[in-house]
Amino acid sequence: MKKFLLLVLSFSLLTAGFSQSEKYVKAMESKIAMLDSAKTADEYKDLANSFERIGEAEKTQWLPYYYASYCSVMAGMFSLPMDGGFGDNSAIVDPIADKADKLLKQALGLTSANTETYCVEKMIAGLRMMGNPMARYMTEGPKAETALANAKKANPENPRIYILEGQDKFYTPEQFGGSKDEAKVLFEKALSLFEVYKPDSSIAPNWGKATVNYFLSQMK
Amino acid sequence: MRFSRFGLLASFLLSIAVSSYGQTTIKGEVKDGKNNPVSGASISIKDSYDGATSDSAGKYSFKTTEKGQQVLVFSNIGFKTVEQTIKLEGGILTMNATLKQEISELTAVVLSAGTFEASDRKRAAAVLDPIDIVTTASANGDITGALKTLPGAQQVGESEGLFVRGGTASETKTFIDGTLVNNFFFSSVPNIAQFGRFSPFIFKGTVFSTGGYSALYGQALSSALILESIDLPEQSSANLGISVLGVSLGYQGLAKDKKSSYGFSYSFTDLSLAFAVIKQRQDYSKVPSYHNADANFRIKTSKTGMLKYYGYFSSNKLGFTTTSIDSLGYLDKFNLSNTNHYHNLAWKENLPKKWKINLGLSYTNNTDDINGAMQDEDNNDVLLSGLEGKTFGVDTKGNYFNAKAVIEKKMKGLSAVRFGTEYNYSKDNYTYTDYSGNKYPGGLKEHINSFFAEADVYATNDLAVKGGLRFEHSALLGKTNFAPRLSVAYKLGKGSQASLAYGIFYQNPERKYLPSPNELSFMRADHYIAQFQKSINQQTFRAEIFYKKYHNLLKTDLLGFTEAAVNNNGFGDAKGFEFFWRDKKTIKNFDYWISYSYLDTKRDFLNFPYAITPNFAAKHTASLVTKKFVQKLKMNFNASYNYSSGRPYYDIRRDGAGYKFNDQGTVPDYHNISFSINYLPKIGKKDAKSFAVYVLQVSNIFNIRQTYGYQYSYNGLRKQEIVPTSRMFVFLGAFISFGIDRTQEVIDNGL
Numbered sequence: 028m029k030k031f032l033l034l035v036l037s038f039s040l041l042t043a044g045f046s047q048s049e050k051y052v053k054a055m056e057s058k059i060a061m062l063d064s065a066k067t068a069d070e071y072k073d074l075a076n077s078f079e080r081i082g083e084a085e086k087t088q089w090l091p092y093y094y095a096s097y098c099s100v101m102a103g104m105f106s107l108p109m110d111g112g113f114g115d116n117s118a119i120v121d122p123i124a125d126k127a128d129k130l131l132k133q134a135l136g137l138t139s140a141n142t143e144t145y146c147v148e149k150m151i152a153g154l155r156m157m158g159n160p161m162a163r164y165m166t167e168g169p170k171a172e173t174a175l176a177n178a179k180k181a182n183p184e185n186p187r188i189y190i191l192e193g194q195d196k197f198y199t200p201e202q203f204g205g206s207k208d209e210a211k212v213l214f215e216k217a218l219s220l221f222e223v224y225k226p227d228s229s230i231a232p233n234w235g236k237a238t239v240n241y242f243l244s245q246m247k
Numbered sequence: 248m249r250f251s252r253f254g255l256l257a258s259f260l261l262s263i264a265v266s267s268y269g270q271t272t273i274k275g276e277v278k279d280g281k282n283n284p285v286s287g288a289s290i291s292i293k294d295s296y297d298g299a300t301s302d303s304a305g306k307y308s309f310k311t312t313e314k315g316q317q318v319l320v321f322s323n324i325g326f327k328t329v330e331q332t333i334k335l336e337g338g339i340l341t342m343n344a345t346l347k348q349e350i351s352e353l354t355a356v357v358l359s360a361g362t363f364e365a366s367d368r369k370r371a372a373a374v375l376d377p378i379d380i381v382t383t384a385s386a387n388g389d390i391t392g393a394l395k396t397l398p399g400a401q402q403v404g405e406s407e408g409l410f411v412r413g414g415t416a417s418e419t420k421t422f423i424d425g426t427l428v429n430n431f432f433f434s435s436v437p438n439i440a441q442f443g444r445f446s447p448f449i450f451k452g453t454v455f456s457t458g459g460y461s462a463l464y465g466q467a468l469s470s471a472l473i474l475e476s477i478d479l480p481e482q483s484s485a486n487l488g489i490s491v492l493g494v495s496l497g498y499q500g501l502a503k504d505k506k507s508s509y510g511f512s513y514s515f516t517d518l519s520l521a522f523a524v525i526k527q528r529q530d531y532s533k534v535p536s537y538h539n540a541d542a543n544f545r546i547k548t549s550k551t552g553m554l555k556y557y558g559y560f561s562s563n564k565l566g567f568t569t570t571s572i573d574s575l576g577y578l579d580k581f582n583l584s585n586t587n588h589y590h591n592l593a594w595k596e597n598l599p600k601k602w603k604i605n606l607g608l609s610y611t612n613n614t615d616d617i618n619g620a621m622q623d624e625d626n627n628d629v630l631l632s633g634l635e636g637k638t639f640g641v642d643t644k645g646n647y648f649n650a651k652a653v654i655e656k657k658m659k660g661l662s663a664v665r666f667g668t669e670y671n672y673s674k675d676n677y678t679y680t681d682y683s684g685n686k687y688p689g690g691l692k693e694h695i696n697s698f699f700a701e702a703d704v705y706a707t708n709d710l711a712v713k714g715g716l717r718f719e720h721s722a723l724l725g726k727t728n729f730a731p732r733l734s735v736a737y738k739l740g741k742g743s744q745a746s747l748a749y750g751i752f753y754q755n756p757e758r759k760y761l762p763s764p765n766e767l768s769f770m771r772a773d774h775y776i777a778q779f780q781k782s783i784n785q786q787t788f789r790a791e792i793f794y795k796k797y798h799n800l801l802k803t804d805l806l807g808f809t810e811a812a813v814n815n816n817g818f819g820d821a822k823g824f825e826f827f828w829r830d831k832k833t834i835k836n837f838d839y840w841i842s843y844s845y846l847d848t849k850r851d852f853l854n855f856p857y858a859i860t861p862n863f864a865a866k867h868t869a870s871l872v873t874k875k876f877v878q879k880l881k882m883n884f885n886a887s888y889n890y891s892s893g894r895p896y897y898d899i900r901r902d903g904a905g906y907k908f909n910d911q912g913t914v915p916d917y918h919n920i921s922f923s924i925n926y927l928p929k930i931g932k933k934d935a936k937s938f939a940v941y942v943l944q945v946s947n948i949f950n951i952r953q954t955y956g957y958q959y960s961y962n963g964l965r966k967q968e969i970v971p972t973s974r975m976f977v978f979l980g981a982f983i984s985f986g987i988d989r990t991q992e993v994i995d996n997g998l
Contacts, residue, residue, distance in 0.1 A: 054296050069287065073300040076289035080298045083291070115376075115785055115831070122324045122351075161876075162376045169481045200878050 054081055055090065055230040062098075063237035068105035074098040079130065090230055092134035093144060097234075099127035100150045107157055120158035127151050142185045143232045145178035149191055186220035189213045190235045197242060211246050214239050271335040274308035275342040277301045277321060285346055288323035293330070311335065325349055348708045350660030355708045356738040360748035360778040360791070361459035363397050365452065380447045383872055384885040385921040387946060387978070390447050394472070395889070396870040398791070398825030398842040399457035402891040402917055403863050405955035405969050407432040407441040410863045411457050412795055413821030413848030414469030414772075417757050421472040422464060423450075424555065424593035426607035427671060429647040431472075433537075433563065434585045434615050438958065438969045444539075444561060444587070451477045458774040458793060459748025462699040462715025462732045463653060463665065468754045468772040468797070476557060476593070479508050479545050482986055490942075490980025491524075492516050493537075511542040525973045532626065533566030533582065552596035559589040568622055572960045572967045573634055578622040587613045601657035605667075611647040616640075618680075630682055634961055636808065640680035648672040661711075666700035675758055679808070691761055694722040701732070709738035721755055721769070728753040728769050742783035748776040756801045760812040760853075768815050771798040785831040795821040800852035805901050810854065819850025819858060839873040854899050854906045862956055865891040865917075883925040891917045896956045900963055909963045914954045921946040937985045944978040947971070 058077050065071050075098035082091030103123035107116055131147055138144070149171045156167035178188050193213035199205025217239050226233040273292075277285040284305025291298030297311035314335045319342055322328040326346035333342060348354055365375035379393065386392030391409055394400055401410035408416025421431040423445075433441040452475035456464075464471045480499045488495040497512025516537040541559045548554050566582040573579075591609045598604060618640040620628045630638055653667035676690040701715030715732040732750035739745055753769040761767075778791040800817025803810045829840035846866060851858040872887040894917075898910040923944040947953065955969040 050296075069300075069303070072287045076287075076291075076298065076300045077296075079289065080291045081296050084294050084296055126324050159376075162378060166481060 051081070051085060051088065052230055055094075059094070059230060059234075062094075062234045065098075065101070066105075068102045071098045071102035071105060075102060075130075082130075082133065087137060089134040089137035090232075092130050092137070093147065093232070096127045096130035096134060097147050097150070099123055099130060100147065100154050103127065103154045104157070115159045115162070117158035120154055124151055124155045124158070127154070140177070140181075142178045142181035143187070145174045145181060146185070146187045146191060149174035149178065153191075153195075184220055184224065186217040186224055186239075187232070187235050189217035189220065190238055193217065193239075193242065207246060210242070214242050214246075218243070270310055270312055271314075271337055272308065272310050272339045273319065273333070273335075273342055274306070274339065275344065277305045277307065277323075277344050277346060279326070280345065280347050285323055285326065288321055288326070288346065290344075291320050291322075293318040293320050321346060325351065325354060350705050350708050352661065355661055355705055356711050356736040356744050356746075358703075358711055358713050358734045358736045358746060358748075359744070359780060360734055360736070360746035360776045361457050361774070361793070363394070363455040363457070365455075375453070379874075380450075380453060382874055382883060382885050382923075382925065384887040384923040384944065385870075385872070385889055385919060385946065387442075387921075387944065388447065389442050390445070390450070390453065390474070391443055391472075393447075394453075394455050396840070396842060396872050396887060397455065397457075398789075398827050398844045398868075399470075400844075400868075401846075401863060401865060402868055402889050402919070403955070404440055404917075404953065404971060405438045406435065407443075409455075409470055409472065411470035412793060412823065413819070413846055413850070413861070413864050414795075415861075415863065418467060418469035418754065418772075419472060420464070420467035420470075421474065423474045423557070423591055423609070424476050424607050425463075425605055425653065426591065426593070426609040426651050426669075427466070427647075427649045428589070428609065429611045429645065429649075429673070430587055430589070430613045433561075434583060434587075434613075436565065436583060437581060438955070439972055444559065444589075445474075449476055449541075449543075449557065450474045458795065459732070459734055459750050459776045461713070462701045462717040462730070462750075463667070465669070465697055465699070465717050465719055465730065465752070466671070466695065466754050468752050468770060469795075476555060476591075478553060478555075479505065479547065480510075483508075485985045486512065486982065487985070488514070488980060488982040491521050491978060492518060492980070506547040507545065509542075509544040511540070513538075513540045515539075521976075521978075525976060527567075527972050528970065529567035529569050529972060530578075531565070531567045532580075533564055535563065535565035537561060537563040539563075548594070549596065552594070554594045555592070557589075557591045560587070562586045568626065571621060572958070572965045573637070573962070574621070574631055576624060577629065577631070578624070578626070579637065580618075580620045580622050580626075580628070582616075582618050584616045585614065587611070603655040603657070605651075605653040605655070607649075607651045609647075609649045611645065613643075613645040613647075615643045617642075635682040637961070638682035641677060642680075643675065643677040645676075646672075646674045661703065661705040663703045664700070665702075667698075669695075669697040669699070671695040671697075673758070681808070689762070691758060692723070693755070693758075695755070696720045696722075711736045719753060719769075723761075724755065724767055724769065726768050728771075743779070743781040746778045746780070748774065748778075750774050756812050756815075760801060760803055760810065763812040764806065765813055767801070767812055768799055770800050770815065770817075772796065773798075786833075787827070787829045789827040790824065792824040793822065797821075797850060797852075800850060802851075803853045817850065817852035817855075819848065819852065821846060821848035821850075821864075823847055836878065837873070837875045839871065841872075842870050844868040854901075856899065856906045856908065859897070860895050862894055862896050865894045867892040881927050883927070885923045885925070887921050889917070889919045889921075893917075894956070898957070898959045898963060898966070910957075910959070910966065912957075914956055915952075917953055917955075918951050919946065919953065920948050920951070922948050937983055939981060939983045942978065942980045942982070946976045946978075947974055950974045 058074060061074060065074060075095045078091045078095035078098060082095060085091060103120055106119050128151055135144060152167045152171035152174060156163045193210045196206050196210035196213060221236050277288045279285050286301055286303045286305060288301040290307050292311055292313050295313050297309060297313060299307040299309035301307045317333055317335055319331045319333045320328060321344040323346060325348060327349050329344050329346060331342060333340060365379055380390055381388055383393040383396055385396060394409060395402060399411050403410045409419040410416050411419055421428045432443055435441060454473040456471045460471045480501050483501045484499050486497040493514060493516035495512060495514035499508060499510035501508045519534045522531060522534055539561045543557045546554045564584040568578040568580045571577040571579045589611045593607045595605045620638045621631055621634060623629050649671050651669040653665055655663055655665045657663050673693045679687040697717060697719045699717040701713060704712045713734045717730040720727045730751040730753055734748040736744055736746035752772045755769060756767050773796045775794045776791060780789045797819040799815040800819060801812050802814050802817045804813045823844060823846040825844045827842045831838040846864055848864050849858045849860055868891045870889045875884045893913040893915050895913050897908060899906050900909045926941040928939060953971055957966045958969055959966050
């Protein structure tokens with residue numbers, strides 16, 4: 028009986044230990060699966076909140092904070108008025124960018140800066156710039172560029188780098204250096220990298236393929 | 248052992264039981280302090296994955312398998328986090344929460360009465376972007392030129408400075424990084440307004456207060472222009488500018504660690520070319536030419552500390568003659584040569600426990616050599632009897648030193664306490680040389696010591712109060728003053744707010760009327776301002792009413808050759824209302840603002856026989872400023888229209904015991920339409936190694952006749968209009984910045 032109980036105990040402890048990380052991975056997987064289908068600010072905000080909860084509960088994992096930061100930026104992008112032009116939307120964008128910044132810093136407290144965190148850093152600077160493009164492209168633009176250069180330096184095979192570059196080329200008016208053709212080349216490069224890209228784990232960053240396909244379908 | 252066996256078994260069974268039956272549904276509503284739903288709020292059970300996000304109606308619902316006593320956390324961007332202890336025992340649990348807004352610069356009400364801000368920082372108060380200063384067509388690239396399109400400032404064209412709400416230009420003081428600037432404009436030339444000395448590009452923030460400003464600033468009866476210099480540049484760059492007025496070049500170097508930078512620039516301006524094309528009213532013997540040089544360094548002394556130096560040197564000369572109205576066939580000669588250097592050192596640092604320190608020092612040395620004479624048609628100096636006074640020389644030397652220390656303690660939210668001290672030293676020496684070569688030297692020294700303290704109290708996001716006190720002692724007057732200031736702002740609704748400001752402001756008598764044979768005191772103005780502002784969706788509306796009461800203004804009398812202060816018996820008042828409307832939304836890529844000021848003012852000061860509307864005050868002033876950016880052309884089209892109703896003019900003469908009007912009237916209304924195009928061929932091109940801006944600017948494009956006032960002959964029998972030096976003016980220039988490309992640097996560091 029004593030042995031049996033000990034066995035049960037050790038088993039239950041073992042499974043508890045396992046189930047803890049299994050629970051984490053499962054929770055993350057289910058949220059990550061929703062990333063590519065999110066299309067509104069509300070959906071991204073919900074995902075950002077979910078990832079942040081996981082991060083707060085786990086305390087030692089950087090990925091939940093990383094995803095929470097990424098989702099916050101996306102929520103910010105979708106919060107911009109559809110036809111904001113070059114106006115001042117800083118009141119909408121800045122609090123969200125501040126939050127994304129804070130979440131990214133929390134992630135960076137748990138891991139060293141890497142190609143993925145640099146990509147999000149680039150996105151935050153991009154979001155801030157969108158808050159008031161005319162007044163900020165001189166200050167936020169170089170920050171975004173530096174972050175992207177760092178991302179490339181850390182891992183030039185990361186497809187997300189080329190998605191971000193492609194989006195910049197896609198949305199920038201031609202007279203300002205944008206180019207749909209160059210964007211297409213970048214998206215195609217990202218797509219070919221996805222073919223060979225091996226994420227470290229089932230919950231490691233691997234988003235963006237759907238985005239690439241969307242843009243490529245727009246340019247047919 | 249027996250107990251532990253039983254305990255283990257029990258807990259094992261219990262855990263199975265709980266996991267099967269212990270699911271609880273938590274639902275509820277999240278609202279803000281005004282009972283409006285809060286969407287996007289995160290609701291979570293502390294240290295668990297379970298939670299939800301509130302929907303657009305503020306509602307949420309989720310299931311959890313957690314059990315027992317737990318903490319439910321409600322959080323959202325811009326709100327204070329709320330925690331509630333709950334007990335989970337299955338079933339449905341309804342938990343509602345009210346979130347309070349966090350007091351933050353973004354959402355809090357802004358103390359904006361009497362204040363216009365051009366900055367990217369405090370958004371709610373900033374109605375202008377820093378870039379607006381340089382893209383306003385009528386501004387001619389001059390800071391005060393842009394501010395003259397805002398309500399409160401007059402369209403005075405015959406002399407430099409900001410004439411605010413019935414005040415003279417000397418009632419406006421300019422501060423750079425906290426410290427007073429003594430010669431902000433180039434030295435005065437009769438009937439020709441001079442430009443500011445400093446480039447608008449060296450400032451990142453501009454606050455233009457038309458009244459009711461903070462106790463941190465003093466010695467200005469009407470207005471304070473508070474400029475904040477830029478910090479570290481984003482990258483190293485070299486600049487080259489070529490225009491019809493001259494050439495400029497400069498370099499800014501940013502250290503590799505991005506913790507320090509240094510820079511210098513030099514410009515040579517010569518109006519020969521411009522004056523050859525555009526006929527001037529004056530006949531120039533020495534066409535205005537300016538050598539300007541500046542240098543700066545900026546060092547990050549710590550994570551939050553910054554030390555900044557800016558130094559400026561200028562040497563400039565001009566000489567011209569105009570047809571004399573005193574004696575037919577003769578000319579009036581005016582020559583000016585000026586050298587000026589200005590140094591500003593500022594240090595700011597955050598100290599532990601939310602303390603912050605700002606120190607500033609500035610030194611100015613200014614020399615003016617002016618001489619005037621009458622000339623015959625062959626440009627030979629002549630002395631005409633009865634008009635000997637028109638042959639003179641004035642040499643002035645000014646040395647000015649200013650120091651200021653401000654210590655700040657941040658309190659809860661945005662509340663803060665600030666206190667500090669300011670010291671202003673001035674030493675003016677002058678020599679007046681009369682027609683026979685007799686020299687009359689003079690000089691004046693002044694020390695002003697000031698102490699100030701103020702507190703910002705933000706009770707909620709909706710109510711803010713700023714109270715301050717300023718104490719000043721003037722060594723020259725041997726007097727002290729004590730000035731209270733108060734402003735209040737209250738948020739009325741989304742984007743709208745009301746604010747009030749009150750304050751007493753003191754200023755020393757203007758030095759050009761000193762010394763006085765009699766004992767003098769400070770001049771005083773009391774301000775009362777009420778403002779309403781609504782700002783949403785890139786549209787801003789602002790209305791302000793004000794009342795300003797002047798006490799102890801300077802009265803002057805003719806003592807020998809000069810007009811000197813005799814007492815402080817002057818007085819006056821100014822009242823009016825102003826509107827401002829800016830709209831960036833209605834038309835895409837089109838931005839415009841309209842401002843209107845109504846001013847009713849009278850004062851008795853200087854040599855006025857009694858209280859009259861002064862010649863620098865127009866009843867109605869209005870501006871329309873438009874900016875249109877055409878993406879396809881990469882061009883910015885800017886146009887502006889300035890209007891002011893006719894100002895009064897007077898010829899006041901000493902007659903027996905007192906001053907009397909020899910003549911008076913009203914000048915015609917003033918209209919000015921200006922236009923400019925900026926062409927930015929490389930805008931947005933990330934890989935561009937250079938950035939160019941081409942500028943074409945035309946002021947008074949329709950050649951409208953503008954009259955500023957009248958000048959009178961010595962004997963008062965003839966008068967002549969004071970008009971601009973030319974009707975229309977055209978400026979054409981190219982400014983190219985060569986960015987030192989950092990791509991290579993990034994790659995190099997990686998290898």
